[in-house]
Amino acid sequence: MMAATKRIALGAVVTALIAGLAGCSGLGTGGAGSAPGAGKESAPGAEGNSPAAAPKGAVNLIGDGSTAFTGAQPELPRAKRLKPGQKPPQFVVFSWDGAGEDSQKLFSHFRAVAKKYDAKMTYFLSGVYLLPEEKKELYNPPQHAAGRSDIGFNDTEGIRQTLAELRAAWLDGNEIGTHFNGHFCGPDGGVGTWSVEEWKSEISQAKAFVKSWKTNTPALKGEGPLPFDYDKELIGARTPCLEGQKNMVAAARTMGFRYDSSGVGNQVWPTKKDGIWDLPLQLVPVPGRAFETLSMDYNFMFNQSGTTQGDPDKHEYWGNQMRDGLLQAFDRAYSGNRAPLIIGNHFESWNGGTYMRAIEETIKTVCTKRDVQCVSFRQLADWLDAQDPATLARLGTLKVGQKPKPGWTAFLAGTAPGKAAVGPVPARPADQPAGKGPDGSGD
Template identity: 70%
Template sequence: MVARRNVTAWFAVMAALAAVANCTGNSEDSGRSGSPGQPRANRDAHQGGPAADHREQARKRGRLIGDGSTSDTGPQPGQLSPRRLKPGEKPPQFVVFSWDGAGQDGQKLFSRFRAVGKKYGATMTYFLSGVYMLPTEKRDLYDPPRHSRGASSIGFNDVKGVKDTVEQLAAAWREGNEIGTHFNGHFCGPDDGVGTWSPGEWIDETRQAVSFVRHWKTNTGLRNGEPLPFDYGKELVGGRAPCLEGQENLIAAAKKMGFRYDASSVGGRQVWPKKIRGIWDFPLQEIPVPGKSYETLSMDYNFLANQSGTTDGDSSKHATWGKQMRDGLLAAFDRAYDGNRAPLFIGNHFESWNGGTYMRAVEDAIKEICPRKGVRCVSFKQLADWLDAQDPGVLRRLRKLDVGERPKGGWADFLAAEPASTHSALPARRERG
């Protein structure tokens, strides 16, 4: 998560940020085998008493899973019904706003941006850090790859923080937003960071993250809390790696875990996405920095790295820095909207860095972008659904367009139906919609 010109300095900055981060999370089930969707059942998942009565009530609303921390309430509401583009039809302008380490703390940024999304018709992707579901006193349940048991670069949570985060996750899912993963301990750098992990270690890390979600009641003692209305092991189809490191082995793990996309690429361009070994690659993209000759990644942290290099820089510049990020996001949007219509990917953190100026910038961008004609502010999962519904030949043509490039002759000509081949005696194969 570093601006292109600041790559060598980023690890030092990130280490300083990790030292001052005030994060949350925790869970049980620390065995290290099995797939992400199949954590070991907790031994006390079927105890009686008040919790059993509560489980019986919840059962009427959906099938409870494990210790009752999650439930299956059916298909997620608020999802798109993707269809193929018609010949000559201009593609929608997709924009994905995503959040790393999603959790609710005293800043209440999760609830704030849920409300923003509802107001402006945007669904988003919230990448949950699994340790935000684990209280500090249960930290030893986390056994991270290549680190000591109970270690985490972003800390853990407290019981109230877990409860508040669960409430936000449940509401966000019901509103049509995606709950992805930011994995757990946020270990970065060349020495035992996620960039050094094997595919098996990524699978282990992800399995633990799912387990922390599936056992938050046991791990907090909040037996009477409302269960999450979804099975995380089934809903989870993608994530973003800490520090945007380790994608090669993460992709190998993602295929085995049934993921459909990965959002861990660094330095992507604003062109139509492609798959890497069957997994959609949704990178943070290089976007303009107004007033500068260089571009930076489409994330709040990268604007910070170029502007102040610290989370609490000169307060007299906060408004200027926020405006620069807002204008950069809008410039990137306009470049795609009026050009190749490539999806725009914007990443953020629930942090009040530099006086909260980046949060205001993102909110302003959502307000400006999402109500525009032909724009769909969606989650990564919804975008993957739409892309998978398209004619592969249409996607190949879209990928030929460069950053900001309008199709010559207009969209009607560029995406016109291709004539059937006259060189084959075989009948044309009908594609399934």
């Protein structure tokens, strides 16, 4: 399903943004039902927020046994406050909308990639991916008939495979967020038209499908539970097509959410919005073009081909263009203001899988660098919460690509308020052509 097309401008640092905001297609693009796939400073976790550890091997089932409390999440180190004058790490968040496993085996593939490069990620699960087609009437979407979903539902084997990846992902230290359920976009009953109360219903149902998959899929009653309490695990989301953020946040902040990633922003340090961390997708360079687009595979695809099945002769170039745009965005943060880089993706093989290649090459390049921590949104929120508010305020004075004029030590040596000294903004990487496309146009 395609998202609505919009044009957005965010101040003088943006030349233009020409893109559909975000899009997800249904699970099973490659066909559900096939067999599932199979060094440096630690990334931060939650200091003081982890639940008390259960006895080793203990499993305390919750509800019908679909989920369970198994103790503190493994592979999740604690967040630490920066010392006075300490340069912040470069955080990079790789996130996945509508995460589910199908015959493409992209969930299992990128979970393995994350382990290889010591990265943690956020998987935004669509609740209907744990609801079988024959039980679809259990879903009552706001402003739509019961059993309606723009991304469909799942089958027993698809649910089994997705559960296996969710278990393993959490045990690897990754985060399980939500992409809600039916993925309705646009003015006709889309999520952007929903009230706060309708969002509360949608969030509650997204949780319920995760917490009751054994009841809803009797054939899987013998499967092991998901090893977490989803009422506590679920602290953040991204809305379908990046629509409906305001009312969603108003609902979510009363239901335990600590962050949202449904917005659009620049590569600057995040702040709280309406009481929770606003961790938006960001405008990043499109090499060879005079505008920037959102840091998501869908938006590169939309600007390049406008279709998921574009000219095969351009697939390699398009993938390289996305990879190089993300790397330019990384470099200007890493050498500049050290603002976290937020990247969104879908488990899809659009344009011959070129965007999946681009993401994997980006992970390989950035997650292995010194002082870089590839983390989940939960870990980033934990780190932000652990910092001195005065330190975050100082970091917030740095613009895209800016670094402190006196150097990091002097810039963050104290916590006294005041206008921070910053260096000049470097030339925009997006304005530096990265070579012509195969047709000579640079597109």
